[in-house]
Each structure stands twice: as structure tokens, then as C-alpha cells.
Amino acid sequence: MKKIVACLLCLMMVLSLTVGCGQKAAQDNAEDGNAEEATAKIGVVLGIGGLGDKSFNDNGYAGIVRAKDELGIAFDYVEPKDLAEFETYHREFSQDGQYDLIIGLGFDQADAIKKVAQEFPEQKFLLIDGVVEAPNVASAIFKDYEKACLIGAFAGQVTKTNKVGVVGGMDIPLINAFVAGYQAGAKYINSDAEVLVNYVGAWKDPNTAKEMAISMYDKGADIVLQAAGGSGLGVFSAAEEKDKYAIGADVNQNALSPDHIVVSAVRRLDNVIYDQIKKVVDGNWESGVFNLGLKEEAVSYALEDSNIEMPQEYIDKVEELKAKIIAGELVIPNKIEDVDKFLTDNK
Amino acid sequence: MKKLLKFIYKTDLLFSLAAFILALLISGIIISLSGYSPWEAYVTMTAGAFGSPNAVAKTLAKATPLIFTGLAVAFSFKGGLFNIGAEGQLYMGGFAAALVGIYVQGLPGILHLFLAVVAAGIVGGLWSTIAGYLKIKRGTHEVIVTIMLNYIAIFLTNYFVSYPFKAEGMIPRTEELPASLQLTRLLPHSQLTTGLLMGIAFALIVAWFMKNTVYGYEIKAMGFNQDAAEAGGVNLKRGILLTMFISGFLAAMAGVTEVLGVHGYFIKGFSPGYGYDGMAVAVMGRNNPLGVVVSAILFGALRSGGMLLDRVTDIPGDFVVIIQALVIIFIATPAIIKKVMKKKERRQGNGN
């Protein structure tokens, strides 16, 4: 008897696991409905972690779904379980021959795409967030410092103390570009603004990040940007503890602490992927390395989900700045040492 | 043929096969309850695993590291030890192979390859022997130590490959190994390399070792009945160290086939848990080296079948994980019950 109960329990548990999959199925079936007259067929190799990460993969997937809805494309996607599967999936999509574009999400697919792109020179590839230089590969990378500049401009206006902070993950070029943009934006909009900078030295250490943010608030900063990945959550709890403002990054993090996060810097993978698919549909797709910024709507900021109302005049000023950047009037520095030159040039 | 049947019977492989089929049946029910066609799922999976030379190559490529980790776990079981640390050992071994490949220069190709493989084996073996040493010196259970060593090995190699030994670029990996060191691909444009042949060779060697050497004899005696082995003059301490070393050596080979074969460099996080899957492979293969090869191929087939399932159907490839879990439940549970019953019977038999 006990055995039967145990069996049933097991079965129930397994079934409950599959409920989630069932939902996905319904969605997929709907997609297949108009697959017959598809304008293009796209293969998607998601990053490890797959859908449901509320970040990178979900964001990219949204662009594909939008392309399906608006452009009438069809697509197949896979969720690799390990690194070795990247290469296999890219090769299998290529061997199939029916895909107009194969998209790989994440820099760790670069080697796989490089290898397979050589084997199938006719096949088009799109690599997101990494670079492969090949005649049949488009590589999309992001000018994260441009969005950082806008964020800095918000911070420079919001601050009452003329002191703003940024907690970086590590002292590396990628993060420093972000910090440089932030400094440039803050000081450009508010010449009295002072920017405090510190680095956690790790991506998963919210405690240290919190300590750093608290010390910044104690030094008089009233708004701090997190640019530290998983460690960044510590900045938010510091803001809650000190009742000061904070800024999110990567995706819209406003909802994490809506009373303290005023704005988030975001990437728009969905826009990038949509644009690339559109080019395929329109027949003007080309390979190359695309360094994408505000102009391409690849990076942006998000005010939604925050309970703090951003005054319209601040937004107007930031939009003005944005227009200048898009127009090429302002070239945002991506190195900390270039910030001063930028400021003197653009007084 | 008759011999084969006898082998299957003797090693209980039939039992494993039955469990496998039962798992497929139940998974089929789950698939259909979730609103998909099990028929479609299994047809697709079979095609994905065996439908073309490429599919077969994919299956065998996926099986290759599992053969080694399966052998590693099975070997430790034979000696009555539980090496849960294959995962860490394969990272350490793979990293050692990469270092030898990149930094040792001026050796002829074959010798260089041999050196890389042996270095990997020794590093993996010694890593595993730490657990054996602590067991005989301090009495700490090898399960705990090997699990902890996994974390150390993974994070240590993560660090190495993210900082001091990182190649140019965004990806945390070492430089590409010289072509002379990379394992030959058995099928062009596939991930199937001579690593598979190495795996089969090692399985044969392990089988031979167990049957024909005095060390194999002593390890088995120790595994079956430590007290009797001790009374029979087996040096338990030496036996434990030797078992852990060889087990770690075998696990390290899984790192070798991935680093020198599939990737061509050491990359952070290259193993999705081959070391842990090795336990399932060993259980399904009944700790018999050739059984391990067969069950590794079955697991490889599941994974490559699952990949096609994910790609061409709406059925989530994750079903493969359910099948794997069920296989393990069906095989492991009766095996445990059987063992308990046997012990009970013996006890009763003695009381008579």
C-alpha cells in the first residue's frame, strides 16, 4: 500500500513539473498556425539557462516573438544544456538548410558560431553580445556607455547634494566604459556634480556592495548606480536602509525596490534582434560587427515600475541629450580618462 | 551469441534494460498527459539519436565522457567506496591536460599527447586520493570529502581560466591547444573523436584489470567484504588509496576527451555534470565495465534524441531529464531493495 502511495506521489511530482511545459506548448502551437506562409525562418540558440530568466534570454526571445507577430516570420528555438551543445545546435540548424538566419544569444557562442560559419559559408548568423568576424556573421555588441550617460544625466538632476555614486562589479574595461558614461552624463548636466566610484571585485557579493553603497550615502551621495551584476542587489538594500535613491542596470530593475530605484539602464536585445530579422525579411541583411547604441535603440533607460515620479523637465533634458548623441553631436567617452576632455570640449 | 546472453543474464543487465523500458513507458504516459504525442516524441528521439551517421556520431560523442565517469564511479563501487567527486576530478584532469598541451613544448605530437593524458590522469587521481587519504587517516567519509573537493576543483579551475590562464577575448577559456594535440574527429564536422575509442579501450582494460590482476582481486574483496578481505591479508589502507586513485584517473579522462576533443581548449563550465551522470551510468551498467559502455551510450542517445526533440518539435527536450530520472529510480530502487533483502535473508539464514 505504502508503495502505491509513494508511486503516486512520484507521479504527481513529475506531472507538476510538466505543467510549465504544457503552457509553452499552447503558445508554440499558436506560432505554428501561420508558419506555412512565413516570410522567413529563423533558428534561435538561446543561452544556457534558457527561457524564464527574466533577463537576457527572455528579452531576446521577446524580439523574436515581435518579429513573428509583425513580420510574419516562423522560428524554432532550442535551449542548450551545456557548452558543447552550442556547436551541435548551430551545425544542425545549418545542415537543415531552411533557416534564413540563425541567432546565437550570448558571447559564449562565439567559438561555436565561428567554427560552424566556416563550414557553412552560405548560412547567415547573428551573434548577440559577442564578435565573430566572418563574411556570413553579423555581430551585435552594445554601446553600454551611451545608456550610462543618460542614466548619469538623470542622477545629476535628481541629486540634491550634488554627489552621486556608482558601485562597479570589477575594475575592468567593460565596467569602466559604463562608469565613464555615467560620469560624463552626470557632470555634463550638472557641472557641480561629484561622482563617487568603487568596485566590489566580485559579481555575486551583495554584502560588500551594500557596505560600499552605505559608505557612499554616508559621504553625502543621495543616489547610487549599481553596475555590479548580482552584487548590485546590495546597493538596493543599502538604499532601502538609508532611504536614499538607487539606479538599476542590465534590465528594468525598478520593481525590485520601487520606492528607491528611480530609473534603470536597459539593453534592448529585442529591438536588435527584431531589426536584424527585419533586414533578413527585407533582403538587406549584411554581415559585420555592429556596435549598437542609442541610435539603434539597442540601449535605453526605463522609468516604468518605479513609484517615484520623474519630473518631466528632467526627462526632457535627458531626451535632449539623447537626441544630441544620436545626431552625433556628442561622442560619449568609454574610458574614464577621457571624461575630462569630453567635459571641457562640451562646455 | 549464447555467451552474450549468458553475460547479459549474469550481470543483471536484463534487469537494467527492463527498467529502461519501463521508464520509457511511464514517460510516455507523462508526455501524453502533458498534451503531446509520445509516439512523436519517441520517433523523433530515435531519429535524433540513431537516425543518421551524424545522429549516431552525436550520440556517441555525448556518451564518451559518460563512459569515463561511469567507469570511475563503477570502479570505486567495486572497492566499496563512493566516489561522488568525478565532476571535480574531470575538471582538474582537463585543466592539467590543457596546461601540458599549451605550456609544454618541443615534444613530438604523440609523446606530447601521451604526456597530457597521463598528467591529467595523475592530477585527477591525486585529487581523488585526497579523499582516500583523509578516510584512512582521519576516518572522514569519502562521500563528504569528494563532494567538497568538487566545489574546490570547479572554483579553482574557474579562477585559473578566468584570470591567470585566460586567453584573449571575452570567453573564460585557455588558448586553443595545438592541432597535434587535439583528438582526431572520427566523423568530420562532428564532436565525435577518438575519445570514444579511448573510452572503450579503458573499459576493456578495467574489465581485464578486475578479472586478471591481484590488485583487482583485492579491490573486489575489499568492496564486497572489508572484514574478510582484511583477514585475508588485504592491506585496506593501500587498497583504499589505490581505488580512489584509479577512480580519479578514469574520471580525469572525461575531462581529457572534452578538452582535447570536443572543445580544443579548457573552457569554464564545460561539464554539465558528467561526473554526477556517471553515477547513474554506473548504476545502470551494474558496475560492469562493458555494461557502463552500453549504458553510457543509452544516456548519450537520450541526450542527443532530446536535442532533436527540442529543435524540431514542440515537446520540450527536458522530457529527457524525466526519462533519465525514472530510469535511475527504477534501477536503483529495486537494486537497493534486493541488497537489503539479501542481507536480511542471510541474517535469518544464520539464525536458523
Add this chain to the structure above:
Amino acid sequence: MKVLYSVEMKNITKRFSDTVANDSVNFSVKKGEIHSLLGENGAGKTTLMKTLYGMYQPNEGEIFINGHKEKIENPAKAISLGIAMVHQHFMLVEPLTAAENVVLGYEPKKGMFFNLDKAREEVTQISEKYGLKVDPLEKVEDLPVGAKQRLEIIKGLYRKADILILDEPTAVLTPLEVEDLFKVLRKLKEAGKTIILITHKLKETMEIADRVTVLRSGTIVYTAEKTETSPEKLAEMMVGRKVSFEVKKNPVEHEKKTVLELKKACYSKNKVKILNELSLNIKSGEILGLAGVEGNGQTEVIEALTGLIPLEKGEILLQGERITDLSPIKRIKAGIGHIPEDRNKRGLVEDFSIKENLILGYHRKSDFCRKGILKNNNIAKFASKIRTQFNIKTVDVDTEAAALSGGNQQKIVIGRVLSQEPKVIIAAQPTRGVDIGAIEYIHNKLMEMKEAGKAILLISAELDEIMKLSDRIAVIYEGQIVAEDEADNFDEYKLGALMTGSK
């Protein structure tokens, strides 16, 4: 007048998955008699009695208690029918007192509460009536084995049992205790109780039983009044052929030399002294019997001699050479043959084949292995030879040892040691759990070895065995040798007294 039967079991068949433990057994016990249920190990005696006691359900057959057909689903039903069983392994709750154990499940109550005084009173009453001496307030874990057994009997009587089943009751007792037990049994019989005695010992049967039933391989082969049978007849029925009991103790003529010597050995476990300056001399052409109640240091003597435990003090000499620090394998090589006391623990690797078991401990010898490679052909040949020589009953030498009977398993252990020409043989419980046929065989083999000039140390819980085989006897008590002399100078009672520390 119709004979009144307390128990009648008709056509009882009990199967366990693939084996038939009882095959159409007809077994009946008269009211008020002591009935001995005799048979070798594995003959099905315990199974039959567990069926009567409700622990097993028969596949076929009927049971009548006092003339009424009964279905005994569980021990509780058996108890309600007046049946009690004293198991070989006592079913007592160690941390509770004797009185609490007796009344457990049938507690006398005062209102809602447990009435301890009443319990003690009743226990004392029963204990005095039948001469079952037990202190009711002593905790069971502090009681000696004999007292635990008496307590089990009291428990049965307290539950108003008329039919008492005793499973191998003398296995754990010294001769004096056996005598006491028999007195109790006779008293119980006088009081009209029916007693079933499960045993494989002929001597006891002849001493106490009124009637005997012999079981062999699950079937009843013989039933008789005691007065109408003889030990020889019973043994023949048990084994299925004629058995000779006598082992000729031929004293070896040539000079006896000390081969293995244990000098002032000390060993403690958990700070308790187990061996206390213990010395032993084992001489060639002689069997030295080590008598003692189990747990007085015998195991440690064996393990010290074979190198499985280190000595704290003292030394071990083999033919005058110090071997105190040698590893087990080196001692085996030096000629110390070891027949372990617990076959399933130390003696055999049950998952190994017979072949593999036959070389354990000698597997590094050049006959079996060269440069680390086993000579599988030689091993197979050797195993077949030993199998014939030692009469191990099996299909082939590749069979797992676990598949064999206790006797055949023991033959593997003995064959392994004796075939390697050891200088000394440490034979611990060489016939434990082994049937009469094999006992006879093993005893003869040991005698052969002695006559061939080997030095033999015999450790046995069976006093009969010690007395029958030994030339000299040493008595061990609390880690010391309390007496040592020629075997002829001891008798059972003197040994029993020495073993229990009462000089």
C-alpha cells in the same frame, strides 16, 4: 482413551520464494510432554515453529490447538491460544526492567496507571513457583544471558501460556545453566505445561525429551518415544546416513615443540582491558582447546595472533621469531592458518565465487599470481582439486559462495587453510552453523592435521567439541587464562565453573 494433543499441525507446507522450507509436515505434540524437535541447521525446525507461533502463514495445511482448528494470523493470536515462544535472539527491551518486560503489552493497571507493584509481585510469584530466578527490578541490559532466557520463559507464563516453544535454548548457556534450565522444564512439565524444544543436540534430546520428531530438509522423517530410540538412530535420521561420533584421539608420538607463542599479551578497547597479560603456547602435534564463555577475550586472542589488532604489550613468537608487528598477509605467509570464528564476517567474501574464496589470503602466492597477474588457469585447477578433496557440494567452482549451505561454506574456509600447509592452525568455531555430517568431516580433518604434526588452537563455544578434540585445554576468563592442563584432567562441570569465574 483418546490421546489428547496440544498441538497438531497437518500437512503444513511453507514456501519461501524459491525454496520449500516445510513440505507437508505432520507434527503433533501430546499434552504435558516435552517434545524435542530435532534437525540440522536449515532443516526447517524454526520455520515450522514460527508458523505455529503465527509469524509465518503456511501456504497449505491446518493447525489444531487442543483439538480445535485455529487460524493463527499473528503472534498475538498465538498468545491468546496459550502459545509462547522463546526465540534464539531474545525479544526484550533492554533499557526496561525485568518486570516491565514481562508485562509489556499486558500491563496490570490501577485505574489509568501502570501498576508496577502488581507487576513485580506477579513476576516474583511465577519466578518462585518454577525456580526461575530473576530480579524483577534489574534492567534487562544488565542481566546475564541465562537470566534473560528465564525472563523470556516468565514472560510466556505470565501470558498464561500452556504451550512453550524454546528455540535452541542451550546454545547460549554453560553446562551448569543448562542443568538449571532442565530442572525448570521438568517443573513446568509437572505443572502440566507442554514444551517443544527446538534443538540439534542429541545429548539434550536424550536427556530431557519424552518424544522426538526429526526434521530433515523440510520433511518429517522420524517420530519416536525417547525410550524407543537411541542417539545413533536419531543422528542417522538427521543426516540421512550412518554417522560415527567417535573421534579417535591418537596422541602424537613424536616430540611436541612450541610453534606459536603468545606472551603476556595486553589489549584494551574503549579503555576496557580485554586481554590482560595473557599467555598461550601452541605446540606441534597437539590441539590446544581454548574454552570460555563468549566475550571473554577469545576474539581478541584470535585477532592478535593473526595480526588484525595490534597488541599494547606483549609479544608473539612463531618458532621463536618475533612476529608481533607483522601484517596479516605476512603472518599468513609465515604459516599461520586462520579459520575465522565468524564465517560470514571474516571468513568468506560471499559475493566471490568459490574459486576466488579458495585463494583469499594466499592470492599473492606464486602458485596463483605472477607479477601482479593472476594465474586464472592455475586457480581454477586448484579450486577443482580442493573442491573434490574437501567434498564441497556445488555445481562448479564459479558459483557464488553465498549460494552454498553453511557446511559447504565452512569447507571452503577450511579447505583454503588446510591445503596451504600451515604450521599453525587457528580454528575458531570451526563447526558453527554446520550440519552433523560436516561436523564429523571437519573434526576428522583437524585430527588428521594434528597427526601430521600441525599445531592447532581450537576456540569453540561448544564444550563438547573442546573436550572431544583437545589434547590440552586452557580456560579463558576476563582476558586471562585461569586454568590450563591436559584435557583428561577436566570434566564438563569443572570447565563450566572455571569459565564462569567461580573457581
